[in-house]
Amino acid sequence: MWDERYSVDEYVYGTEPNSFLASNANLLEGPVLSLAEGEGRNAVYLASLGLEVHGVDGSKVGLAKARALAATKGVKITTEVVDLSNYSPAHGVYRSIVSIFAHLPSAIRRNLYPLLERTLPSGGIILMEAYSEAQLKLETGGPKDLDMLMSAEKISRELPGFEPIVLREIDREVNEGTFHNGLASVVQFIGRKIAIRS
Numbered sequence: 001m002w003d004e005r006y007s008v009d010e011y012v013y014g015t016e017p018n019s020f021l022a023s024n025a026n027l028l029e030g031p032v033l034s035l036a037e038g039e040g041r042n043a044v045y046l047a048s049l050g051l052e053v054h055g056v057d058g059s060k061v062g063l064a065k066a067r068a069l070a071a072t073k074g075v076k077i078t079t080e081v082v083d084l085s086n087y088s089p090a091h092g093v094y095r096s097i098v099s100i101f102a103h104l105p106s107a108i109r110r111n112l113y114p115l116l117e118r119t120l121p122s123g124g125i126i127l128m129e130a131y132s133e134a135q136l137k138l139e140t141g142g143p144k145d146l147d148m149l150m151s152a153e154k155i156s157r158e159l160p161g162f163e164p165i166v167l168r169e170i171d172r173e174v175n176e177g178t179f180h181n182g183l184a185s186v187v188q189f190i191g192r193k194i195a196i197r198s
């Protein structure tokens with residue numbers, strides 16, 4: 001489904017970065033792991049700030065567009081086609097993780113999220129924006145499946161190893177390409193990995 005969606009010349013989520021990410025990118029340190037990177041708008045933006053970025057996604061068509069966007073903008077990113085249902089990030093490599101509209105079923109999150117916690121060092125940052133459960137009644141983007149929509153409560157429960165710097169559910173205008181357009185209900189999260197006491 002994603003390869004098909006991305007098999008058009010246009011960048012369906014645009015070429016500008018997600019605005020929550022852009023407003024908070026100063027908190028990130030590289031190397032950055034960008035989950036469900038899609039067509040590369042966020043990885044390319046972070047690379048333009050001088051950060052080393054690795055973008056992973058299930059769509060090889062999306063990631064080919066990501067590499068083309070990076071070449072157009074004169075920045076370097078690395079990409080990897082992965083299925084997040086069985087993905088295990090390299091340990092001890094990344095200092096930050098970005099997850100923008102990376103909507104996954106709870107069965108995948110249950111395996112993946114503890115691995116995300118484990119891969120970061122103490123103090124490492126995760127930055128996430130996702131449509132919230134309140135988005136189900138809106139027609140401005142996101143999956144029509146409650147299980148794949150997020151909430152502050154789900155984030156607290158599923159990512160307990162992070163101290164929240166930002167954790168809020170808000171309504172905001174999201175105008176990011178053809179499929180994300182209009183007033184939307186989102187959850188925004190920036191968490192710092194809690195130091196493990198020995």
Ligand SMILES: C[S@@+](CC[C@H](N)C(=O)[O-])C[C@H]1O[C@@H](n2cnc3c(N)ncnc32)[C@H](O)[C@@H]1O
Nearest residue numbers: 002013036037038057058059083084085100101
């Ligand atoms: C709504 S798009 C968001 C893309 C990008 N983060 C952005 O904001 O422009 C969701 C992305 O999740 C990816 N995705 C969904 N399920 C996946 C899975 N199980 N494994 C890998 N990628 C997946 C899709 O390929 C798609 O690129």
